[in-house]
Amino acid sequence: MRKVRNAKLRAAGFRLYLITDRRVVKSGDLISACEAALSAAAPGTVALQLREKDLPARELYELALRLREICTRADAPLIVNDRVDVAIAANADGVHLPFDSIGVSMARKLLGRSRLIGVSSHSPPDVSGAAREGADFAVFGPVFDPLSKPATGPAWGVTGLKAACRAGAIPVFALGGMTADRTREVFASFEDTARPAGVASIGAIFAADSPALATAEMLRALDASSTRAQ
Numbered sequence: 001m002r003k004v005r006n007a008k009l010r011a012a013g014f015r016l017y018l019i020t021d022r023r024v025v026k027s028g029d030l031i032s033a034c035e036a037a038l039s040a041a042a043p044g045t046v047a048l049q050l051r052e053k054d055l056p057a058r059e060l061y062e063l064a065l066r067l068r069e070i071c072t073r074a075d076a077p078l079i080v081n082d083r084v085d086v087a088i089a090a091n092a093d094g095v096h097l098p099f100d101s102i103g104v105s106m107a108r109k110l111l112g113r114s115r116l117i118g119v120s121s122h123s124p125p126d127v128s129g130a131a132r133e134g135a136d137f138a139v140f141g142p143v144f145d146p147l148s149k150p151a152t153g154p155a156w157g158v159t160g161l162k163a164a165c166r167a168g169a170i171p172v173f174a175l176g177g178m179t180a181d182r183t184r185e186v187f188a189s190f191e192d193t194a195r196p197a198g199v200a201s202i203g204a205i206f207a208a209d210s211p212a213l214a215t216a217e218m219l220r221a222l223d224a225s226s227t228r229a230q
């Protein structure tokens with residue numbers, strides 16, 4: 001059985017956090033879209049969250065096993081949304097907890113210390129709470145109105161993202177309407193050290209004509225922001 005890469009994973013060192021939605025993939029083939037996206041990334045720069053919430057447990061597990069193989073070849077962490085049982089069974093690298101899920105402390109008891117735990121956050125206090133509870137990273141949003149689904153609440157904008165990044169000492173990934181162009185603009189506005197760790201994306205990658213090209217473009221935007229910050 002593949003061992004979880006403890007030290008590397010707990011650092012959450014990836015820059016782009018891909019979140020699956022098979023309904024927006026233009027080809028209709030989620031596996032191929034994931035494989036294409038990961039093929040455009042250097043090892044360790046991208047993580048993949050399996051988030052097909054409507055699938056029955058067996059189908060979700062079987063999909064996780066297929067993505068486990070792809071992520072292993074690409075050296076990309078595989079994160080399973082909410083389902084700790086599926087994450088353990090498929091030997092995923094961690095779980096992502098929605099705001100109303102079981103909580104970080106319980107997930108940590110089930111997963112142990114070697115796997116990542118990410119948390120969805122919808123306000124700066126959510127980020128600080130996730131940090132106190134021991135989450136490894138937070139996804140904050142929506143920063144802008146989402147590209148792939150209707151907005152569930154008002155967008156926070158850059159001001160809200162800045163507040164979230166200052167709220168807790170964990171990596172924060174910006175979610176919601178984050179195109180490559182917006183990533184360049186948003187990240188250029190950060191002048192202090194409390195910067196987003198990267199971008200979380202659904203529609204900008206998986207709804208693109210070419211997930212590989214979209215991934216490469218997003219990573220170039222993130223690389224450019226890192227260069228300006230130095």
